[in-house]
Every structure is written in structure tokens, then in C-alpha cells.
Amino acid sequence: MATGRNHRPATSRSRGIPEATVARLPLYLRALTALSERSVPTVSSEELASAAGVNSAKLRKDFSYLGSYGTRGVGYDVEYLVYQISRELGLTQDWPVVIVGIGNLGAALANYGGFASRGFRVAALIDADPGLAGKPVAGIPVQHTDELEKIISDNGVSIGVIATPAGAAQQVCDRLVAAGITSILNFAPTVLSVPEGVDVRKVDLSIELQILAFHEQRKAGEELGAPPGRRPGEGPEADTAPPAAPPAVAVTKRPPESGTDGDLPAVMPA
Amino acid sequence: MATGRNHRPATSRSRGIPEATVARLPLYLRALTALSERSVPTVSSEELASAAGVNSAKLRKDFSYLGSYGTRGVGYDVEYLVYQISRELGLTQDWPVVIVGIGNLGAALANYGGFASRGFRVAALIDADPGLAGKPVAGIPVQHTDELEKIISDNGVSIGVIATPAGAAQQVCDRLVAAGITSILNFAPTVLSVPEGVDVRKVDLSIELQILAFHEQRKAGEELGAPPGRRPGEGPEADTAPPAAPPAVAVTKRPPESGTDGDLPAVMPA
DNA sequence: TTATGTGAAGACGTTCACAGCT
């Protein structure tokens, strides 16, 4: 997943819903919402599972953690399930959200339809660039970073989205946390450190691509009838026997490590 | 995760690297690259783990799948590890990527620094809007969807990024796959169906926020000294005893399901 | 008869704790 935890040992508390299940509830909810809009009254675990892209046993097990909301021999009532899952996820209440860092990505997030439609409300857009201040993005005027603390406390915001460059992320994070935010969605390619009790999830483009590249590489290898598990690449690789010893300055071949630029999300400074 | 699988039973092939480990390699790589830029020659599992935000036992176990690249009593050679991980991930080769759907999000992706810096090269930007055709985004001219197949085969592209609205995603996906793409990173909030052998990973904003909301809701409950596992909300909830029976049209209270708009990424049509 | 709900089995992932090198 393009994704980070930050919790107590997962299935922590006695009647707690497993983390893996929580992560799938939004998927079910989306599929159910689509059915609801088509006025489909009931759905079987098989049908719903296929719409959500999981298998039906998993789906039934997931739902069993929420309670017994189905009817044997029939299936699940769509409207009822939509409501139960929404409530379980906390979407029956309103969640004001602030987005910090209004570059291309921040603007994309601000415009994101899925926000408004599910209990989330963009309460404010914040950027460090004074030139942006006052300019509306997605109909919401951008405010300057100086206002951050005030905005958060005035609006009772508890969820923050960080879409700044990597270099600014930890600092922004600290201010958000100090201002009372307890859940953070981080788009900057950095590991954020936060105090106990604050949740961080990360979305990291570059990581996702690298994972794809890994599998892509394997595919290319298998095509050529390579022995299982090892792609052909440039020889027997992790050469069973320990490498000729970690050389002081590598067996390199790598390009000169492409400057300092590193990994930044596409944004203006914030 | 913000993230989806699509593989054979995970640790499939005999000497295969566990999926969970693969997902962490990019994290280690980033931390190592930072050390490399600061010319740090070696690093211990403890230090590196802390920089990557994992614990050291996990990191050592992960590395053990790659081979024995460390030196007991000393630690790991930074440059050497950077190279080994890069190679394992397939980043020593060049991966041309196409981005389909050049709205705010697509533009953000095109500008993303992390792309270029790690073996990925934006080979083309594609959008369905004829008005965009020819206009440069991040220095690359946008091309029309009609050219999709040609672009992919001419450039030998095997990785595609979908940043279109949900409605267009499956169709774009089908064309990408037909044109020969075997790895897809999907930003559209839809379940894509693809043939065997094609990898899909998804990044889904709305899902991440919903997961945060779930935990946020729990926190709010616990503060008030609620019994473990159940937030106070609006009564004893999944009321232990089966619900008064799945009512035909729900116990509702839900708002009128906020239009049809649903969940779209913030983009222009593509 | 049909489809849910769930124990039990199995696969996978993480953590522990220490043997083995340097």
C-alpha cells in the first residue's frame, strides 16, 4: 500500500476491528454507494466482493466484525449497509480538513470531488508563499502559514493534509500537531516523526512506482524462461556465496546519483 | 496502503522476496540516498531503521532476503547497499512512463521530482482534451489520446499512470493494456479489472482519509472514558443482538447521498 | 435451496533473542 501505519499492535482492543478490515471498508462503501445510486435494494457477498475487487470470503469475514447485517439466503440490504459502514468509519459526522502546501498537488487535492462528498470539508488552504495569499483555489482563498494555528483552533480541525516539499514537511507537521491536529495525511516523501497518539498515513508516488518496477523487472525475466525467482539481469546476483566483501566504494555502475533534488512533490514552496 | 495488490499468493516463488519487504525497499533506499549525499560511509541497522521509520529487527530481516550485505560488528556499506537495492528494484534501468489525464493531478505528477531522479522518465503526457494538445506541462507537450497506442509502442513503455476521472479510467486502462502496458498506477477511485499478468497499484486519497477518520473517531471516544473498542457516538451501536432486521429502506439519517458527482480525482477530462 | 456467519487451518508478517562473525 502506499501507506503507513502508526498504531498500537493493530487488532488492539478487544472488540476492535482489524486494521486490514478498516482499510477495506471504504472500498465496500464506494461499491455500495454506486449500487445505491442505481437503486439496487440488496446484494450478495459474491456480487459486492466482485465490485470491490476482493473475494467473497474476505468480505463476509470483514462484515462479521461489524455485526450480522446480512440475511441468509438473500444477501445484504444496500442502504442499511451503507449507513452502518458510514457510521463505523465516522462519516456521519463532518470532518474539517486543512491542506498545507498549495502547489499542483495541493490544488489537485483541493479540487478533489471525493473530499466534499463524504463527510470531509476543506476548511482551509495554507501556503507559505505570500504571493498566493488571498487567491482562491477551488473557490477557497489560500491563507498564509502564519495563520495556521489560528485556523486550526478556530475551525476545530483535527485532520491535516501535508502537500509541501519534503524539506518543509516535518516542520509543518510539528506545527500542525502543536496546534492540535491528531491525524495527518502526508504526501511529502519523508518519514514524519510525531508524538504518540497522532496518526500518520502516507501516500508516496515514488514508492508505488518502484514497487511496480520491481515486479515489471521480474516479468521481463520470466518471459525469457529464467529459473524461478531470479531475473536474468546481469548474472547470478546475490551470489549465494557472500559478496566479494562490501567494497569500500561499491561495485558501482550507478549514475552519479542525480543531484540533490531528490524526491519532492510537485509544489510551490509552502 | 494506499495501495492495492494484484499478485500470485505474495511470497510465491521459492527464492522470492516477500511483498512486504519489497514495499519497504524504496524507504530504505531513500534513507540511504540521503546518507550517501552526506558522504556517510557505513550505517548500522539501528540507525538506518530509525531513519526509515521501521524497527531494526525488521530491517535486518528484510536485508537478509537480499543476501548478506552487512559486516558484523560494523554495519552496512551505504554505497554498496544503495546499489544492491537499486538493482533489486530494477532502478538501474530506465523506465519510460506515460501519464494519462493531465488535470491538476496529472500536472502535479508530471512535475514530480522523484520521477526523474530514480530511473523513471516521463515519456509522454496524454489527455483527451484537444485543447490541451501541444501545450507543454513540465516541459513536455501534451498529446492527444488518439496517439496512445503509437506512443506506447514507439517508446517501449511498460508502466502507465492513470490520473483521469473515475469514469474514464477503465477504458483508458483497457487501451493501455491492449497497447502492451503491464504495470499500472491508478489514481482514479475505481476498481480496475485487468487480465492476468498485469499489475495494478492504486493510490486513493479518499480511502486514506476515511481510514484516518475511523481512528480519529475512536480517539474522540476514548478521551471521554468510553469502554474499550466502542466510541460513544449515538448509542450502543452494532447492538450485540442482531439489528431489528435489515429494514427495507434503512434506519437512515444519512444525508441524501450528495449527488451523483461521487468520487473523481481533480482533473480535466481525459 | 441459497447465501450468510464463523470456527479452524494455513499463509504471511513481525518480533524476539541469540549464535556467529569481524
Added chain:
DNA sequence: AGCTGTGAACGTCTTCACATAA
């Protein structure tokens, strides 16, 4: 003396298969 590498223990997630209910 110090830190890696890894079996073994443990926990979590998935899948199976069937009893249970409509």
C-alpha cells in the same frame, strides 16, 4: 565488544468449508 543474520515464537490476515438460518 559489537552488530549482523536468522531460527523459532508469536501475532495477524486470508482462505476454507460447513453449520446455520431464512
